[in-house]
Structures are given as C-alpha cells and as structure tokens.
Amino acid sequence: MEKIDEIIDLIDSKEKRESKSFFIKYIRNWYWFVIFLIIGVSAGYFIYTQLPYKYLVNSRLLIKDENSSLSSSLNFENQQNVRNAANNNALENKVGIFNSFTLFKKALNNLDWQTSWYEKGLFYDTDLYNNEPFELELASNAMNAQNVPLKIKMLNENEYEISAKGETNQDGYAQSFDFDEVVKFGEPFLNDYFNFTLENKNGTPDETYILIFNNINTLTNQYLKRTEIKLEDINADIITVLIETDNVQREVDFINELNEVFIEFGLQNRFQTSENSFQFIDDQLNRVKESLTVAEQNFSDYRRSNQVMNLGNEAQSVYQRLEEIENEQYMTQLQIDYYRKLLNDLNNEERVNEIANPGMVGITDNNLSDLLQRLMDLYSRREVLAASVQEKNPAYVSIQNEIRVTRNALEEAVKNQLSAAESVMASSKSRYQTIENRLRRLPETEKELIERQREFDLNNELYTFLQEKKAEASIAKSSIVPEVQVIDAAISEAAIYNGPYLVQIMGAGALVGLILPFMFISLASFFNTKIETREEVEKASQIPVLEGIIKHKYKVNLPVINYPRSGIAESFRGLKSNVNALVDLPGCKVISINSMVPEEGKSFVSSNFAAILTKSNKKVLLIDADMHKPNLHKFFGVKSSSGLSNYLKGEVSYEEIIYNTSISNLFLIQAGPTPASPSDLLDSPRLDYLIEKNRKEYDYIIIDNAPLLLVPDAVLTSQSSDASLFTLRMNHSHKDEIKQINRLVDFNNIKRAAIVINATPDRGYGYGNKYWKKGYGESKYKMNIA
Numbered sequence: 001m002e003k004i005d006e007i008i009d010l011i012d013s014k015e016k017r018e019s020k021s022f023f024i025k026y027i028r029n030w031y032w033f034v035i036f037l038i039i040g041v042s043a044g045y046f047i048y049t050q051l052p053y054k055y056l057v058n059s060r061l062l063i064k065d066e067n068s069s070l071s072s073s074l075n076f077e078n079q080q081n082v083r084n085a086a087n088n089n090a091l092e093n094k095v096g097i098f099n100s101f102t103l104f105k106k107a108l109n110n111l112d113w114q115t116s117w118y119e120k121g122l123f124y125d126t127d128l129y130n131n132e133p134f135e136l137e138l139a140s141n142a143m144n145a146q147n148v149p150l151k152i153k154m155l156n157e158n159e160y161e162i163s164a165k166g167e168t169n170q171d172g173y174a175q176s177f178d179f180d181e182v183v184k185f186g187e188p189f190l191n192d193y194f195n196f197t198l199e200n201k202n203g204t205p206d207e208t209y210i211l212i213f214n215n216i217n218t219l220t221n222q223y224l225k226r227t228e229i230k231l232e233d234i235n236a237d238i239i240t241v242l243i244e245t246d247n248v249q250r251e252v253d254f255i256n257e258l259n260e261v262f263i264e265f266g267l268q269n270r271f272q273t274s275e276n277s278f279q280f281i282d283d284q285l286n287r288v289k290e291s292l293t294v295a296e297q298n299f300s301d302y303r304r305s306n307q308v309m310n311l312g313n314e315a316q317s318v319y320q321r322l323e324e325i326e327n328e329q330y331m332t333q334l335q336i337d338y339y340r341k342l343l344n345d346l347n348n349e350e351r352v353n354e355i356a357n358p359g360m361v362g363i364t365d366n367n368l369s370d371l372l373q374r375l376m377d378l379y380s381r382r383e384v385l386a387a388s389v390q391e392k393n394p395a396y397v398s399i400q401n402e403i404r405v406t407r408n409a410l411e412e413a414v415k416n417q418l419s420a421a422e423s424v425m426a427s428s429k430s431r432y433q434t435i436e437n438r439l440r441r442l443p444e445t446e447k448e449l450i451e452r453q454r455e456f457d458l459n460n461e462l463y464t465f466l467q468e469k470k471a472e473a474s475i476a477k478s479s480i481v482p483e484v485q486v487i488d489a490a491i492s493e494a495a496i497y498n499g500p501y502l503v504q505i506m507g508a509g510a511l512v513g514l515i516l517p518f519m520f521i522s523l524a525s526f527f528n529t530k531i532e533t534r535e536e537v538e539k540a541s542q543i544p545v546l547e548g549i550i551k552h553k554y555k556v557n558l559p560v561i562n563y564p565r566s567g568i569a570e571s572f573r574g575l576k577s578n579v580n581a582l583v584d585l586p587g588c589k590v591i592s593i594n595s596m597v598p599e600e601g602k603s604f605v606s607s608n609f610a611a612i613l614t615k616s617n618k619k620v621l622l623i624d625a626d627m628h629k630p631n632l633h634k635f636f637g638v639k640s641s642s643g644l645s646n647y648l649k650g651e652v653s654y655e656e657i658i659y660n661t662s663i664s665n666l667f668l669i670q671a672g673p674t675p676a677s678p679s680d681l682l683d684s685p686r687l688d689y690l691i692e693k694n695r696k697e698y699d700y701i702i703i704d705n706a707p708l709l710l711v712p713d714a715v716l717t718s719q720s721s722d723a724s725l726f727t728l729r730m731n732h733s734h735k736d737e738i739k740q741i742n743r744l745v746d747f748n749n750i751k752r753a754a755i756v757i758n759a760t761p762d763r764g765y766g767y768g769n770k771y772w773k774k775g776y777g778e779s780k781y782k783m784n785i786a
Helices: 002-027 030-050 079-098 101-111 216-226 248-306 313-345 349-354 366-386 394-440 444-478 502-527 534-540 567-582 602-616 632-636 644-648 678-682 685-695 713-718 736-748 769-774
Strands: 055-063 115-119 134-138 150-154 159-170 173-184 188-190 195-200 208-213 227-231 238-245 484-488 589-595 620-624 658-660 666-669 700-704 723-729 753-760
Touching (some): 002 502, 030 502, 055 248, 079 248, 079 366, 216 227, 313 394, 567 753, 602 632, 644 685
Antiparallel strands (some): 055 484, 115 208, 658 666
C-alpha cells in the first residue's frame, strides 16, 4: 500500500513539474504579452474610430386572416391534415413570396437606383446616398459598363481625374480596360465603355469618390442576402423586415418600397378576379341587350298588326308558368356551362385566373368561391417563387402540395355541384313539356303572342339581372382591401444602433494581443531544438540528472569563491551533495567532467566545482585533459605552461606538472602544449598511473575533458573515473545531445554517469527568495580569494 502511495506521489510530482515548466516558458516571456496587449488594445481603438456606425432598419407588417372555409369541401380522408397544413404554411408562403427575387427586383426598379456614389476611405467607402458630390448626365443612348468602380478624384473646381481598371462583358464577351484621364467638368467623358458628363455639385478638392453603374440583377441578389424577412413569433401573424446598414435613409426607402410592392402583389390577384367577373358581365350584357331590342320590336309589331293587346286568363297562366321555367333553365344552364369550363381549366394556371367569380352566374356556394380564390392565390405564389428558388426548395414543394390538395378539393366540389345542376335541369325540362302541352290547346293568336312576349320578358329580366350583378361586381371591386397592413413603416428615427462597440473591439484586440505571443512562443518552442527546461532533460535522459547550476550575473570566473553566499555557490554545493551520493565510495573520488559540444560551460563547472569542494577542507586535484583547446588555466589567472601532454610524452614526471592555485587545497595540472595526437596520448598507461598515484594524495580528482562529439578523449578518461558528469547548457545544448549521451553511456558501459544542467533559471535557493534578505542569502561585499 505504501508503494502505491509513493507511486501516486511520484506521478503527481511529475505532473506538477511538467505543468510548472509549461507555464514558466510563458512567464519568462511576459514582456511580449505586455507589448502585444498594448498593441492589440491600441489597434482595436484605432479600428473602432475608422469603422462605420451600423444600424438595424426594420419594418413590421400584419398579415390578416384569410376567411377560407375548407371544412365543407374537403370530403376525403386527410381533410383535417390538409386544413392544418394550410394554416401552418400560409404565413411561411407569404414570407417566401416576400423574400422573392421578383418582388425585390421590382422594388429596386421602382426606386431607379441606376448609380451609386461612395467616398473613398481607409477601411470602407462611405455611401453618399442622396448626397452625391457631382451631377451625372447621361445621354439617351449611353451605354456604361456595370458593376465597375470608377475612381473620381476632384482636382479643382474645373477638373477631375477619373481612373478604372477591370473587366466587363460587352458584345457577348469579356473585355479588359485600364485608363486614367483628366477631364473637365461639363465635358463628356467618352470611351468604349463609358459615356456620361459630370457637373460639380458639392465635391471637395483632393477627395476621391467612387461611381458605380448598378446592374439591377446583381443589386437584387445583394439585397436578398442582406435582408432578413421572418415571422416575429410562431403564434403571431406579423412579419418583420430587417436590414443592417451604415446608410439608414437608403434602407428606409428600400424597405418601404418593398412593402408597397408586396401589398400591391397581394391586391393584384383580387383585382384580377373582380376584373374577370366584370368583363364576363359586360360581355353578357352586350349580347342580351341586342336580343332584348329585337324581342321588344317583334312583340310590339305583332300586337299592332293583330290588334291583340292582352292575353286571356288561361293564356296568362300558361305564360307565367313558361316564363318561370325558362328563367330557371337559363340560370341552370349558365351554371352547368360554368362548372364544365371550370373542370376543364383546373390544371391550366392562366385559364383559372381568367375564370369569373361563381356568384356572377348565381352560384351562392361560399366554399366553392373560397376554394377557387385560394387556388388562384396559390398559382400566383408559385409563379413568384419559381423566379427565385428551385423546384426542390421546401417552400416550393410545400406550395405545390397545397395546390394539389386544393385543386382536388375544388374538383370534387365542382363535380358535386355539376351533378346537382344537371338534375335540376332534367326536372325543369319535364315540367316545361307539361306546360307546352297546355300551350298547344290555346288559340293560334294567343300562342304566338305568348311566344313573343315570353322572349321579350325573358331578355328583359336577364338584362336587369346582369345590371344588378354588374353593380355588385363594381362594389366588390372598389371594396377590395389588402391582406397586408403595415404596422410600423421603416423610419430613420427608429433605426437601432448595432455597432461597432468600443469595449468589444478593444477586448478583441486585447485577446488577439494575448493569443499572438502565446502562439509565437508555442511555435518557437515546438520548432526549437535547444533544451529549455530541466523537465525535458529528465524525460529524455536514461541517467540521473543532478543539481542544476543556475545562471549568474557575475563577471568573474570563480563566483563560488568571490560570492560564497550567492545562489550559484549554493547550486554548486547542491551538486557536491549529489556527486557524493552518486559516488558513495571510500577514499579518493575521480570525477570526469564532459560536454558534447563546445561552450556548454564544462570548464566553468569543473573549476567552480573543484573550488567548492575545497570549502569542506578537501584536497582537490583539477586536471585539464582538453589538450585540443586548453582553457582551464584562464580561470585561475595563470599562464599556460608544461602540463599533461608533457607528462604523457614522458618528458616530465607527474610531480613536476602539479601547480598550486591561489585557492587553498586546490591544485592544477594544465593541459600543456597541444600534441599532434591527443587521443593517442590519453590512451597511454601513464594516465592510469597518474590517477592511481594521486588517489593517495587527494580527496577528489576532477578531470576536465574535450567535447565528446568532436573527439573521443573523454571516453578514454572515463575508464579511469569513478563518475562521469555530462554538462548541458540551457537554451544552448540541443535536445538530440541527450540521446547521444544515452547511447554513449550505454555503448561504452560508463558507470555512475549523470547529467549536470548549466545556466538554469535563478528561482531562489533553499527556502526561497524572501529569506535572502534576512541573512541567508548573498553577502553584500565581495570576498577576496583566499
């Protein structure tokens, strides 16, 4: 159980070290975060001052309920489903029609926005709607390239510079142009692509303006993308039209015009139905009027020529009965003809729209009228949607389903009404035959008079009936009201401010200012091949990592002597404890100090480590085994003289090359003159003899070796050493060196190998920074070398 707890503590400790290392990497570069934060906030404020103010312009419309009673006409299984679908889709269909290409294009055509003017800006161009800087005059036959920005710079009161570069489709193929000219105000500007004249209005000299000749289809698509038309609430019959803009008045004009076009579209179908009925009655009146004139003349002529003024009682009774039946037959036949025509034209959108109202022929079935009117509306809506959406669009599919259901319901209702009318006609003909038998028994004069009077009265009654219907149609036409009512028209005063917001933009700038250095530091760390943290070494190393040597600020070679109570002196004392634990052997300890490449601080570590060992009254021998580029003598301020190379050649004894240093108990063997082959000399038995002889005289022998990746000298000396320390320098040594050390130690079977990291961050030592000012830290005055 205790082992498990130890493992858990070890894992937690490792995770904490890794987390700490992760954050330290960014904390070390805190100044970059501050710099970029200031830049980001400043850039945010600058952008805020340059951006245009955005406003939301809106309008609200009420869609009135349609009194379409379908309940008595949909006599089939899914009657209830159809009613529900009709109610649910009615408003969505209107929104779809409202948002159609056809209506938007018509609104823009009505506004006649042939051109647009802008003032050139740094980040955006200011819309100069209703504030054009120049008067534009177009010739009657002028053709100007559309959607091409023309830059116009006013030079002075008399001249302007005009330039453009782009491509236009002319004569069926694309043509490129690039021009820059100076033109006088009042003179035509004419080339192969443009033809117009400018007069100065309120332009400012040295300002640059942009003129664009608009393409109506392109402008329509732009407004379709920018305009949001939606139901205000799922349970409300209110449509909201919304546009975000930096020029409020332009969108106010557009939205109000679009509302008018939408209302006009709704009225168009109703007016068309009334107009069809009116035209139908007029045609019937003209025909009946001619027949009435002829019948009246015939009736008068017959009475005058035959001296017959009145009918007898029997003849009068027969006449009245015949008149009633004939009127009934006439109206019934009108209805039968109407039903048959309607059935024949149901699938033809154009013919359905030309059919008169059923009430014009005496049909009083409200359900039939409502179904017919609904079918006409659906056909019109489908026509509008077809101009802007594909057939697979949900709104188009929905309206197709509605047309199918309504058409089927109307067809069923018409067939039922036609069957009933034909039954009435058959009954009427039977009664008519009975009355005709009575007519045959009357005197010839009365029979003829009845025929002529009946013809006159029938046409007269029909004429009166049609006049009444014409009056009714005229009243119905004048009483048509739109289904849509504007609740809130678009006005400039009601526009809602929608940005930019200073806090948001500066906050975004601050966020970017923090993210950028984070990204740069992360990327730099990812691609950096140099060692940045102790944890990286511990993770990759197969040998122990000893106490790190902190980065110091002193301009001396031996800070452990000059500043004995400094942090770096304490880090070397920690290293001494680590080495003693690593080499737990009696007698003299031989320590080999190595590095993989130059400038990793090998000689610095060797000299200061040797010096710190003497503070424990230990006798230390420091050997400079780097005979390629000797450097150790400089740390003690002595001149280069005979040394290790002389001894290995047999020129001197080992006693002759051991020198006293200025530090008590510290002795130095210099590298000596550089030989032709240092590696061969180090492979000599004389080196082993030197070390073995001095083991008896010294407590520690420190060997400073040449870089391993350049020469193999350190491998030779490590065979005679009790421990081998490999020096890595933070932010200088490459991460691959750790793998090289692992392979080197494993291949050469180097015992008691360990890594020492040089130039680690100074984070305080022992109890932390706060105790250094209370007597546990660095001495105020530099001490003299003993």
